[in-house]
Amino acid sequence: xxxxxxxxxxxxxxxxxxxxxxxxxxxxxxxxxxxxxxxxxxxxxxxxxxxxxxxxxxxxxxxxxxxxxxxxxxxxxxxxxxxxxxxxxxxxxxxxxxxxxxxxxxxxxxxxxxxxxxxxxxxxxxxxxxxxxxxxxxxxxxxxxxxxxxxxxxxxxxxxxxxxxxxxxxxxxxxxxxxxxxxxxxxxxxxxxxxxxxxxxxxxxxxxxxxxxxxxxxxxxxxxxxxxxxxxxxxxxxxxxxxxxxxxxxxxxxxxxxxxxxxxxxxxxxxxxxxxxxxxxxxxxxxxxxxxxxxxxxxxxxxxxxxxxxxxxxxxxxxxxxxxxxxxxxxxxxxxxxxxxxxxxxxxxxxxxxxxxxxxxxxxxxxxxxxxxxxxxxxxxxxxxxx
Numbered sequence: 001x002x003x004x005x006x007x008x009x010x011x012x013x014x015x016x017x018x019x020x021x022x023x024x025x026x027x028x029x030x031x032x033x034x035x036x037x038x039x040x041x042x043x044x045x046x047x048x049x050x051x052x053x054x055x056x057x058x059x060x061x062x063x064x065x066x067x068x069x070x071x072x073x074x075x076x077x078x079x080x081x082x083x084x085x086x087x088x089x090x091x092x093x094x095x096x097x098x099x100x101x102x103x104x105x106x107x108x109x110x111x112x113x114x115x116x117x118x119x120x121x122x123x124x125x126x127x128x129x130x131x132x133x134x135x136x137x138x139x140x141x142x143x144x145x146x147x148x149x150x151x152x153x154x155x156x157x158x159x160x161x162x163x164x165x166x167x168x169x170x171x172x173x174x175x176x177x178x179x180x181x182x183x184x185x186x187x188x189x190x191x192x193x194x195x196x197x198x199x200x201x202x203x204x205x206x207x208x209x210x211x212x213x214x215x216x217x218x219x220x221x222x223x224x225x226x227x228x229x230x231x232x233x234x235x236x237x238x239x240x241x242x243x244x245x246x247x248x249x250x251x252x253x254x255x256x257x258x259x260x261x262x263x264x265x266x267x268x269x270x271x272x273x274x275x276x277x278x279x280x281x282x283x284x285x286x287x288x289x290x291x292x293x294x295x296x297x298x299x300x301x302x303x304x305x306x307x308x309x310x311x312x313x314x315x316x317x318x319x320x321x322x323x324x325x326x327x328x329x330x331x332x333x334x335x336x337x338x339x340x341x342x343x344x345x346x347x348x349x350x351x352x353x354x355x356x357x358x359x360x361x362x363x364x365x366x367x368x369x370x371x372x373x374x375x376x377x378x379x380x381x382x383x384x385x386x387x
Contacts, residue, residue, distance in 0.1 A: 002169045003304065004150075010138040011154065011162040020131055021154060021162070024074045025110035028082045031059065031071070033103045035086050052087045056080060075129035077118035085113070107234070111155040121149055126164070128154070137164060144170040158238035174306030181265040183359025185318065185351050186294070188285050189337075192255075193351030195359040200255060205248045206288040213240045248290050256297040260307050266298055267310045267362025269318060310362035318354040318361065322346060 013021060035055045042048045059079065063071045071079065092098035118129040125134035126149070135154075143149075147168040155163050183195035191202040206213075216237045223230035259266055273292050277283040295311075302309040312318075320329040327343040337350050 003172050004167055004169055005172065005304075006153075006165045006167050007141070007143055008163055008165045009140060011164045012136045012138065013162055014133065014136075017131060017133070017135065018162075020074075021112070021156070024078055024112045024130075024154075025156065026106075027071050027074045028078050028112050029104045029106065029110065030068075031079045032082045032086055034062070035059075035083055036101055036103060039086070039090070052083055055083050055086075059083065075114070075118050077115055077129065078112040081113040081115065107158065109155060109157050111153055113151060113153045115151045116149070119149075119152055126152060126166075128152075135164065143168060157242060159235060159242040160238075161242070172304045175261060177306075178262065178264040180263045181267070181359060181363075182259060182263040183267045183355045183357070183362060184259070185354035185358055186269065186271065186289075186291050187351055188282065188289060190351060191289060192294075193349075193355045195352070195355040197352060199351065202289060203247070203251055204285075204288060205244045205251075206284070209240055209244055213237065213244075216240055248288075249293075252290055252294050252297055256294060256301055260298065260301045260305055263307070265308045265310060265362065265366070266302065267312060267359050267365075268295055268298065269316065269358055270311045270314045271295075272314055308366070310365055312358060312361045312365055316357075316361050318357040319350055321353075321357050322348065323353050323356040323360070 038055065038058065039050045042050045059071075062068050086101060089098065089101040093100050114128055120127040120134075124139075126137065127134045143166065147170055149166045149168055151167045153165040153167075155165070157163070185193045187193065188202060190199045192200045194200070216233070220230065220233035220237050223233050271291055273286065277286050298309050301307070317328055320332045321327070322341040322344060324346045325341060325344040327341055329339070329342075332339065332350070338347065339350065340347050
């Protein structure tokens with residue numbers, strides 16, 4: 001079964017290409033913000049809804065105006081794609097998958113998407129519209145044999161690094177079936193505890209570079225606004241943030257890929273991260289650990305490789321339930337890492353016990369669709385089958 005998959009590479013454009021990309025990024029940002037303002041005003045002032053077709057027609061008229069005739073200096077395809085991205089952002093907002101779209105800023109990450117009619121793919125090189133030379137792409141891994149890009153997205157992050165994301169269709173073969181299943185309990189002290197007894201520590205990438213980042217931010221704050229020294233200081237801050245994000249992303253990808261390859265079924269707890277970060281004492285640590293991204297990676301990789309990801313209900317008492325007898329404690333504070341079951345006397349590691357209960361509850365969800373608090377008898381029978 002063919003699926004769309006994006007391959008991301010580092011790009012090293014020439015000075016001329018950087019100038020051309022800067023103009024394209026600026027025009028895409030302008031069109032996105034212009035369209036967002038028109039949609040917002042039309043909805044809240046005139047009680048009308050503008051769609052992609054309406055904005056596309058208005059964009060044609062906008063290019064003919066004297067004040068914005070410079071929009072014609074770049075390829076029209078990325079500008080149209082900016083309108084499509086805004087349309088998708090509003091769909092995600094109205095369907096509850098995202099927040100209300102916000103205006104794009106010049107200092108944030110910039111991106112431009114080119115469809116197949118706006119670039120040339122020849123002999124492993126990509127030449128964008130309005131450019132004479134192909135991009136210098138660092139091919140860190142090969143594209144699938146015979147793959148033909150359907151679209152490419154060129155981006156520049158806050159640290160002034162350029163990337164290209166190439167979207168292709170390929171047959172992703174399912175991995176051989178495995179007899180192993182795993183339950184995972186996500187945490188802050190340790191990143192994840194597995195039902196097999198393995199504990200993966202929390203790397204705390206942000207905490208390791210927090211002092212260095214604070215020092216760079218103080219230096220940035222003291223520079224004169226609008227000066228070149230302030231811009232240099234901003235890039236230093238951005239590079240530290242990029243280093244933290246890259247290391248975290250690398251860690252999450254390697255761990256999620258290993259779990260997918262080794263196990264047929266992965267059971268995790270559904271976490272309300274947006275609500276959890278309202279606790280200001282834990283918000284920084286929760287943002288640093290990256291739970292949502294990890295579960296998201298498990299989700300799409302399980303779909304790619306024929307695995308099963310089971311998400312149990314967030315209210316399931318995995319930590320307070322004894323895996324051996326099913327007894328549920330009345331309360332269990334976060335500082336208690338090891339506890340003894342008052343009914344059967346078994347000593348439990350809090351996280352390992354939660355991971356085992358997560359696996360058992362995951363089987364219950366898969367078998368009967370049960371979501372909240374499976375009965376003790378049913379859980380005990382599942383435990384006997386697992387053992």
